[in-house]
Amino acid sequence: MEQASVPTADPITVEVVDLMARLVGLFHREYEEAAAARSLTGAQAKVLALLRRGPMPMRHIAQTLSCEPSNVTGIVDRLEGRGFVTRESDPQDRRVKLVVATDTGLSASSELRESLNFAREPLAALKASERAQLRDLLRRMLDSSARG
Amino acid sequence: MEQASVPTADPITVEVVDLMARLVGLFHREYEEAAAARSLTGAQAKVLALLRRGPMPMRHIAQTLSCEPSNVTGIVDRLEGRGFVTRESDPQDRRVKLVVATDTGLSASSELRESLNFAREPLAALKASERAQLRDLLRRMLDSSARG
DNA sequence: ATGAAAGGTTCATGTTGTCAACTGTTCAGC
DNA sequence: GCTGAACAGTTGACAACATGAACCTTTCAT
Numbered sequence: 497m498e499q500a501s502v503p504t505a506d507p508i509t510v511e512v513v514d515l516m517a518r519l520v521g522l523f524h525r526e527y528e529e530a531a532a533a534r535s536l537t538g539a540q541a542k543v544l545a546l547l548r549r550g551p552m553p554m555r556h557i558a559q560t561l562s563c564e565p566s567n568v569t570g571i572v573d574r575l576e577g578r579g580f581v582t583r584e585s586d587p588q589d590r591r592v593k594l595v596v597a598t599d600t601g602l603s604a605s606s607e608l609r610e611s612l613n614f615a616r617e618p619l620a621a622l623k624a625s626e627r628a629q630l631r632d633l634l635r636r637m638l639d640s641s642a643r644g
Numbered sequence: 645m646e647q648a649s650v651p652t653a654d655p656i657t658v659e660v661v662d663l664m665a666r667l668v669g670l671f672h673r674e675y676e677e678a679a680a681a682r683s684l685t686g687a688q689a690k691v692l693a694l695l696r697r698g699p700m701p702m703r704h705i706a707q708t709l710s711c712e713p714s715n716v717t718g719i720v721d722r723l724e725g726r727g728f729v730t731r732e733s734d735p736q737d738r739r740v741k742l743v744v745a746t747d748t749g750l751s752a753s754s755e756l757r758e759s760l761n762f763a764r765e766p767l768a769a770l771k772a773s774e775r776a777q778l779r780d781l782l783r784r785m786l787d788s789s790a791r792g
Numbered sequence: 793a794t795g796a797a798a799g800g801t802t803c804a805t806g807t808t809g810t811c812a813a814c815t816g817t818t819c820a821g822c
Numbered sequence: 823g824c825t826g827a828a829c830a831g832t833t834g835a836c837a838a839c840a841t842g843a844a845c846c847t848t849t850c851a852t
Contacts, residue, residue, distance in 0.1 A: 508775045509767050513760060515782040520671045522786075523664055525710050539808065555830060562673050567809055569832055574807080591817045591830040612661055619657050621788035626781060627656045633770060633778045634663040638670075640769035685838065703799060715840050717801055722838080739799040739848045 522618075530611050534604055536580075539571050544580060544605040547597035553586065554593055580604060670766075678759050682752055687719050692728060692753040695745035701734065702741050728752060 524538075531541035539561075546552060546560060554572065558565040572595055575581045580601035586592040597605065619627060672686075679689035687709075694700060694708060702720065706713040720743055723729045728749035734740040745753065767775060 506772070508772065508779055512767060512775055512779050512782065515779065515786060516667070516671060517675075518786055519664070519782060520668045523668045524672070527665075527668075537807065553830080554832095563808085564810060565831065566811080566833080570808075589818075589830085593831065618785040618788055619660060621784050622781060624654070624656065627660055629777065630781045631656055631660050631663065633774060633781075634660065634667065636769050637766040638663060638666055640766055687839065701799080702801095711839085712841055713800065714802080714842080718839070737799085737849070741800065 526612065530608050533611070534608055536604065536608070540575055540580075541605070541608055543568070543571055543575060543595075544597060544601055545609070547581065547595060548602065548605055551584070551594040551596040554595060557595065575601070674760065678756050681759070682756055684752065684756070688723055688728075689753070689756055691716070691719055691723060691743075692745060692749050693757070695729065695743060696750065696753055699732070699742040699744040702743060705743065723749070 527541070528538045531538050534541075536544070542561065543557060546557060554565055554568050557572075558568045561568070572581060572583065576583060579598060582596050582598060583593045584596055586594050622630065675689070676686045679686050682689075684692070690709065691705060694705060702713055702716050705720075706716045709716070720729060720731065724731060727746055730744050730746060731741045732744055734742050770778065
């Protein structure tokens with residue numbers, strides 16, 4: 497909804513968006529596969545990946561994933577049931593539960609990250625200088641949308 | 645599994661993969677939202693998008709989406725129930741069912757495609773020449789992985 | 793003709809996702 | 823200090839998505 501002011505995109509933008517869509521499809525499949533190989537689902541893997549930077553309140557996880565908090569409850573339940581994370585209540589605010597990755601959880605997540613060959617093969621088609629170029633372009637796109 | 649021969653990726657590749665992951669997240673969310681605005685789910689929208697090029701057997705849809713055929717049955721059921729597609733049996737081989745988008749389905753899919761602002765905003769951060777550069781790099785990645 | 797193989801569907805099951813209702817906890821204003 | 827609004831998280835009901843096994847029909851090779 498609400499896109500009255502969208503100018504018809506130029507042809508290059510349209511094509512880039514299309515290419516992105518294909519790339520997203522590829523990446524997504526690879527990610528799911530890599531997760532499944534460690535008997536994790538995609539959602540579980542995503543949460544574990546978030547926790548690599550440290551404990552995080554449920555609420556924050558939900559916001560990052562753009563989903564309802566009640567959904568996170570279930571995902572964390574299953575991760576907890578398998579020993580990948582624990583819930584600890586925040587001493588600062590006893591309403592919030594901090595989700596903490598266990599060692600098992602962290603190493604599973606690291607393994608998965610390492611194994612993400614995605615684009616390792618596709619990216620091999622590019623020269624080092626081109627990969628750097630790609631990195632810079634992507635960085636700028638993401639920086640701009642992080643601010644937007 | 646089975647990645648004994650994966651060389652440790654160079655730092656740039658690792659960073660590109662990370663950026664991709666974020667991009668995929670963004671794109672995915674936008675896509676789901678755009679679909680939801682037309683009361684379609686992401687999966688339904690994907691199938692409709694596939695059918696823009698013409699009728700397609702169930703089997704082929706499943707392969708393209710990398711999922712089980714039985715899953716496609718359900719998705720197409722729901723699309724059919726709402727008048728977005730129909731099933732016609734292939735005269736050449738009466739085992740196969742061709743899924744055909746109706747006019748309603750086609751226009752819903754086109755609308756959705758048009759509304760995909762993703763990256764329209766992020767891409768605006770790039771100059772025209774840079775967008776072209778990005779397009780070329782992405783093309784080459786995808787070409788290589790299409791052959792792989 | 794027969795039997796194997798392929799295309800779809802059905803059924804049982806599990807995960808992800810939403811929404812509404814509920815329990816605790818915090819905090820502002822009185 | 824209390825009270826009530828607002829917030830964090832959970833629960834329960836429900837729909838969509840996803841898999842795997844069993845099944846039916848059609849095709850095709852022998």
